[in-house]
Amino acid sequence: MSQVSINVNKKQNFALNVGGGIKNFLRNNMGIIIGLLVLCIVISIANPNFLNSNNILNVLRQTSTNLYLALAMTMIIxxxxxxxxxxxxxxxxxxxxxxxxxxxxxxxxxxxxxxxxxxxxxxxxxxxxxxxxxxxxxxxxxxxxxxxxxxxxxxxxxxxxxxxxxxxxxxxxxxxxxxxxxxxxxxxxxxxxxxxxxxxxxxxxxxxxxxxxxxxxxxxxxxxxxxxxxxxxxxxxxxxxxxxxxxxxxxxxxxxxxTGAELDAIAAVVLGGTSMTGGYGRIGGTVIGALIIGVLSNGLNLMGVSSFWQYIVKGIVILVAVYADIIKKRRAA
Structure with a gap:
């Protein structure tokens, strides 16, 4: 087999792996991806400034700090x-x-x-x-x-x-x-x-x-x-x-x-589908979960919601996510 054929096969295999990885990512995280999109739409309707490029960069910057913790927290959980x-x-x-x-x-x-x-x-x-x-x-x-x-x-x-x-x-x-x-x-x-x-x-x-x-x-x-x-x-x-x-x-x-950073990290992990009982979780899901937390916090700030209420909202989010994980495991069993 010529070197050209080998290179072509390598490129095809790489493309298939990437395509398969994207499909798996979308299939495994479709629910929270839809949730993230709905959340973005609702917040942008409530406050058009949400879609401002500077605000989007600010969300990414704030989310990055949480994700440093959440990536490792995914492994821990x-x-x-x-x-x-x-x-x-x-x-x-x-x-x-x-x-x-x-x-x-x-x-x-x-x-x-x-x-x-x-x-x-x-x-x-x-x-x-x-x-x-x-x-x-x-x-x-x-x-x-x-x-x-x-x-x-x-x-x-x-x-x-x-x-x-x-x-x-x-x-x-x-x-x-x-x-x-x-x-x-x-x-x-x-x-x-x-x-x-x-x-x-x-x-x-x-x-x-x-x-x-x-x-x-x-x-x-x-x-x-x-x-x-x-x-x-x-x-x-x-x-x-x-x-x-x-x-x-x-x-x-x-x-x-x-202060409270561990709460945001855990929330991102459980929202991303990682099981609190261990043994299951994905880095990709954690990324989406952290984006939801970041967008939610940013949206509440833009709408003038008190930071005290934000703690309540995040606590409810964690409770619902863990309960959903338990129900999913029971159904699987």
């Missing part, structure tokens, strides 16, 4: 766990990074690396304790949530740490070609990484196996402790990325940042 500490990790990483820059004159790249390391260490503690003890992940991450939030207040003395470094502030506030926000670019890269992990590696398959039946996975030779350790460490890393990007956008490290 698939293995049958939960991570309540991500919002607090955002806060402590933000004040550590900005504090190093503003108070000690640390180069930006070193300060950012230190912030990422802090997030990974907290995630690693969550993973190690959850994997090696009988303490439920809910309790473990609840404890680290309080510890990390307290550390953020102690480090910052309860006050914002202002950063005047242009190179740091450009991390979350600059644009590519004057159009694409940098946080969205980071999101695209992380989406590709997470998709490859979950769909093209043994680690991804192990996560589904652990969440589906941990005992069976153990007898199959899967190292459950390593799988859990990776998932929580990766969650800490993603929370650190979110914290640094948010601090850069606000030009300061805020000890109060990330």
């Amino acid at each position: 698939i293995i049958g766990g939960i991570d309540l500490s991500v919002g607090s990790i955002m806060a402590v990483v933000g004040v550590v990074t900005t504090g190093l820059i503003a108070l000690f004159g640390t180069p930006v790249i070193i300060a950012v690396a230190a912030g990422l390391l802090v997030g990974m260490l907290i995630g690693a503690v969550n993973g190690y304790v959850s994997a090696t003890t009988v303490i439920p992940p809910f309790i473990v991450t609840l404890a680290t949530m309080n510890i990390a939030r307290g550390a953020a207040y102690v480090i910052s003395d309860g006050k914002p740490i202002r950063v005047m470094s242009e190179s740091f502030n450009s991390i979350g506030s600059s644009y590519i070609g004057g159009v694409l926000p940098m946080p969205v670019l980071y999101l695209i890269i992380l989406l590709v990484v997470c998709y490859l992990i979950m769909n093209k590696t043994k680690l991804g398959r192990y996560m589904y196996a652990v969440g589906g039946n941990a005992e069976a996975a153990k007898f199959a030779g899967i190292n459950i402790k390593k799988v859990k350790f990776f998932a929580y460490t990766f969650s800490g890393l993603m929370a650190a990325v979110a914290g640094i990007v948010l601090a850069s956008r606000m030009f300061s490290g805020q000890p109060t940042s990330g």
